[in-house]
Amino acid sequence: MRFNSVGYLGTNTYTMDRYHNQKAVTNWKKVYCNRFYDNASLQQQAAVNDNRKLAQYEVMSTEYSGEKLFKLDESETAVIYTITLASRKGDRTVLTVECEMGNSE
DSSP: OOOOEEEEEEEEEEEEOTTSOEEEEEEEEEEEEEEOOOOHHHHHHHHHTTTOEEEEEEEETTTOSSOOEEESOOSTTOOOEEEEEEEEETTEEEEEEEEOGGGOO
């Protein structure tokens, strides 16, 4: 199976600055992904869930290890999605991601 897109999975780690304040740092890992098909239940779930933008992406199961953030663009202004559900199907994992409509393009 070929992949059509390059995505990034992110985790937040906290470091201390010189004043001993915690600072969140996001570490991004490059993965190859495919956009999973949109269906009526996904659109209905978005309508029920405060009209948040929902999408599904398929990645290799070996690349996903519990990350909570996802983006499709490497730039600083990219839309950052929150991973709400990860469904493993053998060697593939389907990630259901969401973001607020105000944060999308």
